[in-house]
Amino acid sequence: MAKSMTFLIVTTLLALALAPLCFSHKTDGGYLYPHYYERSCPKALEIVKSVVAKAVAKEARMAASLIRVHFHDCFVKGCDGSILLDNSSTIISEKGSNPNRNSARGFNVVDDIKTALEKECPHTVSCADILAIAARDSSVLTGGPSWEVLLGRRDSRSASLSGSNNNIPAPNNTFPTILTKFKLKGLDIVDLVTLSGSHTIGKSRCTSFRQRLYNQSGNGQPDFTLDQSYARQLRKGCPQSGGDQNLFPLDFVTPTKFDNNYFKNLLASKGLLNSDQVLVTKSERSMELVKKYAENTELFFQQFPKSMIKMGNITPLTGSKGEIRKNCRKVNS
Incomplete structure (x- = not known):
């Protein structure tokens, strides 16, 4: 009876000790936990x-x-x-x-x-x-x-x-270059297409896409993978010279709503950045994913958290590495 009770106690304590690991993720730098601040900073x-x-x-x-x-x-x-x-x-x-x-x-x-x-x-x-x-x-x-x-x-x-x-990844990078930069961080083509979907909100400056409007190939020709009626609208606010800081929505349909219109825009050749449009012009695999997300918001919403968590796990500092800065702009003295 005493042995059974001792075994039960030891088993229970072991289970409690291992419980946090069931809700954590092992990274190259150590473990990350969803409830890390539950006791130290509950609010x-x-x-x-x-x-x-x-x-x-x-x-x-x-x-x-x-x-x-x-x-x-x-x-x-x-x-x-x-x-x-x-x-x-x-x-x-x-x-x-x-x-x-x-x-x-x-x-x-x-x-x-x-x-x-x-x-x-x-x-x-x-x-x-x-x-x-x-x-x-x-x-x-x-x-x-x-x-x-x-x-x-x-x-x-x-x-x-x-x-x-x-x-x-830069707005004018080629698809192979962008994918390589993702792979070097342990992310794959699914993560690339999914995380690019965050461009469903936000804006970009004229200087980031002007080349598509006037000189994509280096011989003065525009980028013909961009819908030309859309390009004409963009040229009004993004002239060939000047206006570098003029802002344009990355998703002109619902610029402040997180949805799947970004992917629908790509299929209509209305991706603002070259790094957006290449997802449907330079890779069959990425184009397939764009089509799936354009058709199914739920599918995009299911994968986006997975890719964000995966990205957030890129070589974090944990344990005794690094520090907890008192001011985010400078290291502790």
């Missing part, structure tokens, strides 16, 4: 959501910006908050890279979130985790899918300007 998710909601209500475009900054962070040194670091005596900021100079924004919103979290639970929630949570909340607030964010990332004490310039 963390609520605080992030509140600040993001206010920012998106003030400017709808901010939702897309917060998703993009998480994406741009993960593609450089992993999801470590390195994109948030400003220039300093020891840091050359990633914010000055070609991909980030014109499109990475929302840093003030991240500052507001961090300030609120530091007041509630000082030196507890990482900036890298803030980006992951804010990206999920941005999707939900614009009508997109939700998911349980895995947490426990720590913040990098360094940045990589060269990595930011070379690793982030």
Whole structure:
């Protein structure tokens, strides 16, 4: 009887010890847990959501910006908050890279979130985790899918300007180049097409797609994979010279709603960026996925969280690596 009771106690304790692993994900850097801050900062998710909601209500475009900054962070040194670091005596900021100079924004919103979290639970929630949570909340607030964010990332004490310039897919990259950049991060063609679907919200600057309107082939000819009536509309606000900063919706049908119209636009040859349109002109496999998502919103909404979680798991810093920054813009002194 005593042996049976001892066995029962040991078995129960072992099960309790292993329970967190059932709700975690092993990455190259360690384990991430959805309830990482449940005890140390129980209001963390609520605080992030509140600040993001206010920012998106003030400017709808901010939702897309917060998703993009998480994406741009993960593609450089992993999801470590390195994109948030400003220039300093020891840091050359990633914010000055070609991909980030014109499109990475929302840093003030991240500052507001961090300030609120530091007041509630000082030196507890990482900036890298803030980006992951804010990206999920941005999707939900614009009508997109939700998911349980895995947490426990720590913040990098360094940045990589060269990595930011070379690793982030660019609007004028070829399809093979874009796919290679995804594969180098452990992401596949399904993730590529799915994550590109975040372009269902947000805007892009004239300078990012002007080449398609006037000189795609280098001989003065426009990009004929772009619907020409749509191209004429774009030329009105994006002249051959000037107007670099003029903004255009990535999805002109429902620019502030997270839905599948982005994929429908691609099939109609109305993808704004070259990196969008190549999904249907340069790969049969990606074209098949575009068609499926265009036909079935639910299918897109099912896969998007999976790809976002997968992206969020790119080489995070965990355990004793990195730090928890007090200010997302600079390393702790």
